[in-house]
Amino acid sequence: MQFVQDSQVQSRFSNGFPKAIELLCPHCVAQALFEARHWQEHGRQVAAADAACPRCEGVVVLVQLLDGHDHARPAALYSDPPSPLREAMPGIERLRELSAPLGRTYESALKLYNHTEWGPAALMVRHLLEGLATRLLGDDRRELPLARQLEALHQDIDTARPLQDIGPLLAPGGAFGREFEDEAAIDQATAGQLLALAEQLISYLVVLPEAMAELKGRIATAPVPLRRGAVVADATSARRPGRGG
């Protein structure tokens, strides 16, 4: 279920129910104008309708919350299944703090992806990775090709740093250790910080390595698309057009 902005509603019925809604189709991943049909109210609180994609005929369910008087509530329309739009990753502001241009490159890649411009999105991601590696690596490695830069990252970045100095916090004399002397006196702020520390550790030690391994596994087992003209190029040793060195 996904929130639909009022600006996506292109026309309405006289009772305010959405009629034509612009959505990124979750089935064919194209922008399309969906026409709602058969709005049905349920208990004066909610109405539902279905709408078919004019391109692929895939069906989307629309859910509209009501104001209790049979009228549509503004900014209360939802669609299901959700569109495949990607939202910015949590913590993206840290990237902007590291480098504002890198933050903008990430936003451009996301925007291109959400406009279904797959090729330009992928090129922008490559540009992002190059920029990130160059920003994080020492001067002597900045001229390396991207693959070598990525390999060099773990040498130039202290990946153990997030784990340092955690032990002393929990030692009997440490900031958290002292708090445990009187469990009843622990306040919300301390409990919240301790929980956040545990969550970040779990994320760093358990979630991230597992997620990276799973993603790499999926990349490694994905079928390799046959390149257009590959056979011709092999037979004639001709270079692919438009790909200058």
Ligand SMILES: [Zn+2]
């Ligand atoms: Zn469609």
